Amino acid sequence: MPLQLAAVPLNIDWQQILLHLLNFVILFAGLWLLLYKPVRSFMQKRREHYEKMDADAEKKQAEAEKARAEYEEKLAGAEQEIASQRRAAELQAEEYGARQRREAEELAKSILAEARADAARIRAQAEKDARADVAAIVTDAVEKLALKESASTAYDQFLAAVDAQSAASKKPAKGARTEKDHD
Secondary structure, three states: OHHHHHHOOOOOOHHHHHHHHHHHHHHHHHHHHHHHHHHHHHHHHHHHHHHHHHHHHHHHHHHHHHHHHHHHHHHHHHHHHHHHHHHHHHHHHHHHHHHHHHHHHHHHHHHHHHHHHHHHHHHHHHHHHHHHHHHHHHHHHHHHHHHHHHHHHHHHHHHHHHHHHHHHHOOOOOOOOOHHHHO
16 A cells, blocks of 8 residues: 555545546637637628728718718809808899989980970970960950941041031921930
């Protein structure tokens, strides 16, 4: 037994240790193959997936920034185009307004000229009619004056002739009245 005591001084069973070590290696290899490798592969795929998503997101971000820059350029160009079209429209409106004013002034001048011509024609006609009316009134007045004087003279002469005739034909009686008495 002394040999046995020298070989196993601490009461260690090397065979048990080797079996445990073999079990540990088998367990480690099994876990490596069954757990670590699939988990590591899964984690690698997941990392790649997220890296790909990140790259796609960065790519889309870059495209969005590029589209935004193009949009801003187009917007600035559109604003300039709108401003130029607004200026052109304002110029057209001013030209149209000036043309309308000129046409209105020309129309007003022609209407005023026609009105003045009509007024002159009406005035000339009114003066002509007034002269004719005045001449007619004066003629009527002169005729009336002339007729009145000649009519009263003729009437007086007629009465005188009648009186002379009646005096010549008969002598009036003492109480009879003559035409002169009636006046």
